[in-house]
Amino acid sequence: MATIATVTVPRRTPRRVYLERATYLGAAIGLAILPNADLTPATLGAHAAIAGAAGLGLARAWRKAQNLDASSLKTSMRALPFLSAAAVDGAALYLPGAGWDALIAGGWGVSMALLAPLSRSGRPLRQAVEVLEAIEEPEPEGEPEGGPEDDADEFTRTIRAMWERAALPGDTRLYKVIRHSPDGLDFTALVKAPDGKPVPELKKRDVAAAFGVHAEAVTIIESTGGPGWAEIAVTPDAWEAERDKPQTDADWWAHNIGREQGAAPGSTRTGKAERPGVVHHFAKMDDPSEPVRINMRKLCTAFGADTDEMRVFVTDRGNEFLVSVFDQPPLADTVHATRELITPNREGFFRAGTAFDGRPVNGRLYLPGGAAHALLLGASGSGKTQLVIVYMAADSLDGATVWGAAATEDAKLRLAGAHVDRLGFGTLYMVRLLRTAVALMDIRGRMGQKVGHDWIPGAPDNAYGRLSLYLDEFNAATKCPRYGQEITQLGERISVQGRKYGIGIKVSGQDGKVDDGQTSTMRNQLRLNGRQITLNVGDVSAVRRAFNGLISAEDMPEPLPQEYGGSTLTLQQIADGAEDPEDAQGIGGIGWVVRGGKPVLMRTLYVDLGGDDREQVLADLFPDTIGRLTDEETTGLGPLLDDWYAPDPDAEEGAGESSTGRRRRGGGTKKAAARDRVKTFLDMMPGADLDLVLNAVAEDGLTEADITAAYNELTSE
Known part of the structure; x- marks a missing residue:
């Protein structure tokens, strides 16, 4: 039984009672004086008024007394002051001496003041005040x-x-x-x-x-x-009473989720769907203009789960949302990559992973307007290398030529080298790959003129095939004192211009930071004309950098836990000193893909690169035939396709860069730098024309005039 604390309150006397009492005391003074005054028309009129009021009161009380009820009692109380005043006035006329007159008049005034019959009968003395308030x-x-x-x-x-x-x-x-x-x-x-x-x-x-x-x-x-x-x-x-009665699902939701301090304040449950291993709860915000606001920690607690278990997921659409509660962590299921899963369809889509709700997560190799890019982020141990290999295999199955370069050695990635056209390691290898790709854009431009168009997905008369460039640890490569600036500039240029020539870039790295390496222009091109998959990148700051500019701050996900699933000890077991079962799973391959501006938790396809049969695993993924450039492209590139591991001629001649990245040859002037770049390019491609040189060696600080002057000087020698 509910209780309300009570207090003892003294009864307050209304103001109209004080007014009535003052009136009686004033009238008592008049009744004491009136009988002893000289008989004049005024005094006679006063006596007559008192008698008349008493008569009217008596007549009204007599009429009401015919039906005894609460109304007749109220009328009698209202007539009492007038009848008793008339009796006092009449008695004073016959009593000798003014003393008796004052005594009975005073007694009347005190009696009436104590009784206050007019107020007690509920007469509306405050009628004027109430009218004003209205x-x-x-x-x-x-x-x-x-x-x-x-x-x-x-x-x-x-x-x-x-x-x-x-x-x-x-x-x-x-x-x-x-x-x-x-x-x-x-x-x-x-x-x-x-x-x-x-x-x-x-x-x-x-x-x-x-x-x-x-x-x-x-x-x-x-x-x-x-x-x-x-x-x-x-x-x-x-x-x-409502709390104690058996609760419906809607009642439970309102009490635990939709209340003011709940996990989703202002929400109402609208439905429920049960599937094997999962229960879906449909809900919406009561206010259609109110966006969905979810506190995931409170939501998991309400459903008896921990956030690290990764069993509770939310999908929202406008002011409606779906809460999916799984019996077991859905991302614990491992889906192995197979050739059938990753073979691209006509639109360039291929299976890259699985979302928490079981729906496929696709990568894409090309768009209607040209080749597609990709941005693949993940720290060490996140499963990034497996994802890169899945992308490489999908490209190869689509017939593309695949070139890859990583800033540092990667034993797992090296395994894919036997199945692609070119794959190497080091910043020199990466810069030569990019120089060759830039030169290839010029060659492909001339080839496209012969058929009347650049590369078009699915066109039977394309003059050349698709080229896919994989740049692993790109940000680290851009910090190389000798080649970093050139890698940055060439990478940005290809990301902007390469798509129409069928050249796409897949950049992978441990962090999404945009600094003096990967430029914001390149980042925007990778996102707008490709797809970003973000695996475990680390703490809150790293997650924000990875998604900055891609999703809203309200949708920013929490960092992934170090592990998930496994058995959880009860508090009593902990108090008893029970040993932790240590059966939680790692989060390798788990990350996010962005759908509709929202991050969706997913797990990439698994490629077993740790077993003794790893080479056979890759052989089963990749096609038997490796994609190559056409003969026309190979002839046009000439020495640019020579060994990308060969020593740098500039380094052998002692014409390297200082710690600041500036060339020492030629006193550091722009003309000397232009001559160095053009000479290096002509050493690799002796017959290159001026347009090809301009496209290949252009960079910030080198003007077209300087490059042209250097070209003319070197070709005339």
Whole structure:
């Protein structure tokens, strides 16, 4: 049974009672003086008025007395002052001496003041004040009765006193307290602000504290009487009865999820779907304009799960959302990569992984406007190398020529070298790959003129095939003192111009940081014309860098745990010193793909590169035939396709770079730098024309005039 703390409140005397008592005392003085005054027309008129008032009161009381009820008693009480005044006046006329007159008149005044019959019979002495209040401020429907100054029962006076004791803002007062049942504690009341002021915003917690009840037992209702009024319903009995009755799913949701401090405040459950191993809860926000706001920690707790278990997932669409609760972590299931899964379809899509809800996660090799890029992020141990190999195999199955370069040696990635056209390691290898790709764009431009178009996906008359460049640890390569700046510039150029020539870049790295290596232009090209898959990148800062500019701050995911799933000890088992079972799983291959501007948790396809049969595993993934360039492309590139591991001629001649990355030859002038770059290129391609040289060696700080002058000088020697 709900309880409300009570206080003892002294009964307050209304102001109209004081007014009536003062009137009686004044009239008593008149009754004492009037019988001893000279008989004049004025005194005779006063005697006649008293007698007439008494006669009218007696006649009305006699008529009402024919039907004895509460109304006849009220009329008799109202007639009592006039009848008794007439009796005092008549007695004073016959009693000798003024002393007796004063005595009986004083006794009458005191008696009437104590009884106050007019006030006790409910005569509306404040009618004028109430009329003024009605003019100043509109009343709510059903004019409130039972104001603070009315006679009220003990329950009402206690409720008002508790409200005043709470000192709620705005100096508000309670009117029309309606008790829902004679012996219950539930009630409804009107809240009124001082005249001319609005009722301040009422909070459920403040109202609940005033009456010592639970906040959920309070309802605040907007009154129809304007801003000066509000209505509250305090129902502890009804709330306890509702709480104790058997709960429906909707009741559970409202109490645990949709409440004010819940996991999804302001939401309502709309449906439920059960599938083997998973339960889907459909919900929406009560306010259609309110976006979905989810506290994942509270949501997992409400469903009896821990965030590290990765069993609870949310998918939202506008103001509606779906909560999926799995019996077991869905990403614990490993899907092995097979040639059938990763073979691209006509639109260039291939299977790269599986989302938490079982739907495929696809990579893409080309778009309607040209080759597609990709951005693959993941720290060491995240499964990034496996994902890169899946991409390489999909490209190869589509017939593309695959070139790969990594800033540092990677034994697992090296295994793929037997199945692609070119794969090597080191920054020199990477810069030569990029130089060759830039030169190839110029050659392909001339080849496209012969067929009337650049590379078009699926076109039967394409002059050349697709080329896919894989640049692993690209950001690390851009920090190389000798080649870093050139790698940055060439990578950006290919990301912007290469797609129409069928050249796509797949950049992979441990961090999504955009700094003096990977430029923001290149990052935007990779995202706009490709797909980003983000595996475990580390802490909060790394996650934000990876998704910065890709999703909104509200949708930023929490960092992945170090492990997930496994057995969880109870608190009692921990207190007893039980040993941790250590059966949790690692998060290799788990990450996010962005769908509709939202990060979706996924797991990449698994490629076993640790077993003794790893070479056979790759042989089963890649096609038997390796994609190559056409003879025309090979002839045009000439020496650029020579050994990319060969020593750098500039390094042998001592013409390297200082620690700041600036060339020392030629006094560091721009003309000398241009001559060095052009000479290196002509050594590899002796017959290259000026346009090809301009496209290959252009970089910041080297003008077309300097490059042209160097070319003319070297070719004339």
